[in-house]
Amino acid sequence: MALVSAPFTVIDTARGIVPRAFDRAGQGTNDPAIAARLARLQAAAKGRDAEGILRLALEEEFAGHTAVVSSFGAESAVLLHMIAQIDPTTPVIFLNTGKLFGETLRYRDRLQDLLGLTDLRAIGPHPDDRAARDPEGTLWSRDTDACCNFRKVLPLKRALEGFSAQITGRKRFQTNARHEMLPVEYFEGRFRFNPLAEWSLADLEAYIVKHNLPRHPLVEDGYPSIGCMPCTRRVLSGESYRDGRWAGLDKDECGIHTGVDGEGI
Numbered sequence: 257m258a259l260v261s262a263p264f265t266v267i268d269t270a271r272g273i274v275p276r277a278f279d280r281a282g283q284g285t286n287d288p289a290i291a292a293r294l295a296r297l298q299a300a301a302k303g304r305d306a307e308g309i310l311r312l313a314l315e316e317e318f319a320g321h322t323a324v325v326s327s328f329g330a331e332s333a334v335l336l337h338m339i340a341q342i343d344p345t346t347p348v349i350f351l352n353t354g355k356l357f358g359e360t361l362r363y364r365d366r367l368q369d370l371l372g373l374t375d376l377r378a379i380g381p382h383p384d385d386r387a388a389r390d391p392e393g394t395l396w397s398r399d400t401d402a403c404c405n406f407r408k409v410l411p412l413k414r415a416l417e418g419f420s421a422q423i424t425g426r427k428r429f430q431t432n433a434r435h436e437m438l439p440v441e442y443f444e445g446r447f448r449f450n451p452l453a454e455w456s457l458a459d460l461e462a463y464i465v466k467h468n469l470p471r472h473p474l475v476e477d478g479y480p481s482i483g484c485m486p487c488t489r490r491v492l493s494g495e496s497y498r499d500g501r502w503a504g505l506d507k508d509e510c511g512i513h514t515g516v517d518g519e520g521i
């Protein structure tokens with residue numbers, strides 16, 4: 257698999273390009289009780305490896321109240337495999353935007369079967385939103401932020417209601433805005449665990465090989481990061497890992513504040 261390095265996004269406050277809200281740590285921690293709980297969880301996560309952080313999210317005070325959001329993209333098998341080893345009944349929320357590659361849908365089915373995930377929940381945009389905002393299905397070509405908002409952000413917000421914690425597959429190496437990301441954060445009413453925060457592409461590759469996990473079929477076809485079909489292209493020689501996402505736009509996240517982007521959607 258040919259993976260390329262230096263996947264950094266340019267943050268230029270002079271041009272108004274700043275970390276998206278999704279990547280700003282500490283959102284919502286003005287409440288002293290939440291801040292204290294966050295500090296305690298961050299201390300508990302210190303020194304733990306990815307599995308240890310997952311156990312903190314799944315087995316202790318959040319047991320039964322934690323969901324993982326997965327894109328079933330290029331790197332998703334790693335996190336899903338770890339979760340399946342701990343508790344295959346963990347709710348896995350899969351966002352079907354209606355614009356995904358067929359390969360992603362088939363990969364989802366394959367991983368679910370292989371890993372024995374028993375609570376996979378496919379969600380999508382509300383039909384009323386689709387009718388009102390994108391009846392032709394071409395909004396992505398005019399306004400990607402508006403398209404991502406009704407196809408991703410709003411459905412995920414609805415799906416995460418009722419969960420007090422969330423697991424993401426975000427990694428620090430993915431964008432500039434994530435360089436300081438901590439293993440535990442608080443954002444928009446719930447705690448967020450990032451067990452792979454410190455992992456590199458080489459770590460992910462080693463895990464996939466060690467556990468003989470199937471790869472997303474598009475990875476070997478030149479797509480190291482995979483999202484919706486209209487907004488994802490192959491990376492070219494010399495390009496970085498996420499250059500195939502929203503190519504040509506000042507956009508490297510879908511704006512989801514709820515945890516799937518960077519995993520692939």
Ligand code: SF4
Binds near residue numbers: 400521
């Ligand atoms: S990634 Fe593209 S097609 Fe998918 S929701 Fe965002 S703008 Fe729409």
